[in-house]
Amino acid sequence: MKTIAVTSGKGGVGKTCLTANLGLGLKKLGIRPMVFDADLALANLEVAMGVRPEATLQHVVVEEKSLAEAVTEGPGGLRLIAGGSGVPMLMRAGPKKLSLIFDQLDELAETTDLLLFDTGAGLDTRNLAFLRRADEILLVTTPEPASVTDAYATLKTLFRYKKDASVRVVVNMAANESEGEAVFGVLRQIAKDFLKKEVSYAGCVRRDPTVPKNARKRTLFLQSSPSSDASQDVMKLAGVVEQFLQNRGELVA
Ligand SMILES: Nc1ncnc2c1ncn2[C@@H]1O[C@H](COP(=O)(O)OP(=O)(O)OP(=O)(O)O)[C@@H](O)[C@H]1O
Ligand SMILES: [Mg+2]
Numbered sequence: 001m002k003t004i005a006v007t008s009g010k011g012g013v014g015k016t017c018l019t020a021n022l023g024l025g026l027k028k029l030g031i032r033p034m035v036f037d038a039d040l041a042l043a044n045l046e047v048a049m050g051v052r053p054e055a056t057l058q059h060v061v062v063e064e065k066s067l068a069e070a071v072t073e074g075p076g077g078l079r080l081i082a083g084g085s086g087v088p089m090l091m092r093a094g095p096k097k098l099s100l101i102f103d104q105l106d107e108l109a110e111t112t113d114l115l116l117f118d119t120g121a122g123l124d125t126r127n128l129a130f131l132r133r134a135d136e137i138l139l140v141t142t143p144e145p146a147s148v149t150d151a152y153a154t155l156k157t158l159f160r161y162k163k164d165a166s167v168r169v170v171v172n173m174a175a176n177e178s179e180g181e182a183v184f185g186v187l188r189q190i191a192k193d194f195l196k197k198e199v200s201y202a203g204c205v206r207r208d209p210t211v212p213k214n215a216r217k218r219t220l221f222l223q224s225s226p227s228s229d230a231s232q233d234v235m236k237l238a239g240v241v242e243q244f245l246q247n248r249g250e251l252v253a
Contacts, residue, residue, distance in 0.1 A: 001105075001106070001108060001109035001112050001113060001114065001115060002113065002114050002115070002135050002136070002245055003105070003114075003115045003116075003117065003133060003134045003135050003136075004114065004115070004116050004117070004134055004135065004136045004137070004138055004241070005038070005116075005117040005119055005130050005131050005133075005134035005136075005137050005138070006018060006019045006022075006116060006117065006118050006119065006138045006140060007119045007121075007127065007131060007137060007138070007139055007140070007154065008121050008139065008140040008141060008147070008150070008151065008154065009121065009122065009141070009147065009149070009150025009151045009152070009153050009154040010121060010141075010142075010144075010146055010147040010150040010151070011120075011121035011122070012121070013121075013140045013141060013142050013147055013172055013173070014140060014142070014172040014173065014205070014211070015044075015118055015119070015121070015140050016039075016044040016045055016048050016118050017048060017211055017215060017221075018138075018140060018170065018172060018205065018234070018237075019035050019045065019116050019117075019118035020035060020045060020048045020049050020074075020078070020118075020220055021220050021221060021222045021230075021231075021234045022116065022234055022237055022238055022241065023035040023078050023116055024075070024076050024078050024220055024222045024223060025222055025234050025235050025237065025238030026114060026116075026238045026241060026242065027076060027077065027078055028222075028235070028238070029238055029239070029242050031113050031114055031242060032111065032112050032113045032114070033078065033079075033112070033113065033114045033115070033116060034071070034078075034079045034080070034081065034108060034111075034112045034114070034115050034116070035049075035074075035078060035079070035080050035081070035115075035116045035118060036080070036081040036115055036116060036117050036118065037056075037057070037080070037081060037082050037083030037118055038083070038117040038118055038119045038120070038126075038127070038130040039083055039118060039119060039120035040057070040083055040084070040087075040090040040091055040093055040120070040126050041085075041086075041090075041091045041120055042083075042085050042086075042120070043056070043082060043083045043084055043085035044083070044118060045080055045082065045083070045118050046072070046080065046082045046083075047218060048215065048218065048220075049074040049075055049078065049080060049218070049220065050074075050075065050217075050218030050219060051072055051073075051074045051075075051080065051082075053070075053072035053080065053082035054072070055069060055070040055071075055072070055082075056070060056081075056082040056083060056084050057070065057081065057082065057083050057084060057090055057101065058083075058084040058087050058089065058090060060100065060101060060104070061089055061090060061093060061097045061100055061101070062089065063100070066104060066107065067081065067101060067104035067105065067107060067108065068104070068107045068108060070082070071108075075219065075220050075223055076220070076222075076223050078220075079111075079112075093126060095129075098126065098129050102129075102133055105133075114241075114245065117130045117133075117134060119131065121150075122150075122154070123154060123157045123158070128157075128158075128161055131158060131161075131162065131165070132161060132162050135166070136166050136167075136168065136244070136245075137158070137165055137166065137167045137168070138168055138169075138170050138202060138241075139151055139154065139155070139167050139168070139169050139170070139199070140169075140170045140172050141169065141170075141171060141172070141183065141187065142171070142172055142173040142174075143171065143173065143174055143175070143179055143180075143183045148183060148186060148187055151169070151187055152187060152190050152191065152194075155167065155187075155191050155195060155197065155199065156194075156195060159195055159197050167197075167199040167200070168199070168200050168201065168202035168240075168244070169184050169187055169188075169199055169200070169201055169202060170202045170203060170204065170205065170237065171183045171184055171203075171204040171205075172204070172205045173205070173206075173207040174204040174205065174206055174207065175206070175207060176206065177204060177206075179204070180203065180204025180206075181201070181204070183204075184201045184204075187199065188201070202237060202240050202241070202244075203233065203236055203237045203240055204233060205230055205233040205234060205237065206229040206230060206233055208221075208228055208229045208230035210225040210228040210229075210230060210231075211230050213225075221234075222234055222235075
């Protein structure tokens with residue numbers, strides 16, 4: 001089982017939307033994904049997926065349930081490990097509570113090829129723990145300068161804690177493909193010049209009104225608007241993710 005953390009510097013750039021829809025896209029490609037709410041302060045994914053989980057990470061950290069028992073089935077059969085919202089035990093989870101979660105991840109491997117962590121924005125110690133645990137990092141930015149600057153700040157901290165981090169950039173809410181490439185080009189260059197690190201490009205998702213429309217209805221755009229721009233882009237992204245996992249020779253088909 002491979003793990004990918006979806007993260008960003010600035011908040012509200014679309015991590016949760018992308019994680020859920022990318023999860024569904026990967027499922028369509030025949031991969032067995034699971035999405036995991038690693039934002040331990042606010043329960044994001046269950047809202048985006050329109051489910052009401054019976055078991056969450058909250059039950060896992062008090063050892064009422066195992067991690068495998070805390071799986072919720074979501075739209076299109078996409079499976080989810082839900083977080084908690086405003087649960088002090090999770091929001092302030094220290095290394096002991098976190099290792100209770102991390103030590104059980106391998107138990108998901110029997111049913112899962114790929115685990116996608118939806119992290120919170122920024123780099124607190126909990127987010128960083130998930131980024132360190134992940135095999136790959138998808139760094140989400142929008143074309144907005146503040147978002148790119150914050151993405152760079154995230155890279156700077158990330159590489160300090162994880163020198164060999166494998167980072168792929170997703171430009172969300174791009175006007176078009178060339179804007180996505182241009183924004184990636186800027187971020188790539190500053191990472192190269194100032195951090196002496198290479199980051200690669202996973203692709204872009206265009207700004208698309210069907211995304212917030214589905215978010216309001218708590219549905220996944222890939223399911224209800226499969227031919228929208230955002231859905232086309234997410235399927236392309238799913239193909240890229242599938243490919244880089246296969247190229248590493250680590251995803252068992
Ligand atoms: N490609 C897109 N086009 C238009 N709107 C989008 C797109 N992607 C995301 N959005 C909108 O941006 C808002 C934020 O998305 P989301 O909650 O997924 O961000 P986030 O990065 O998870 O935020 P947070 O940092 O608070 O966890 C939502 O209203 C969503 O509908
Ligand atoms: Mg979120």
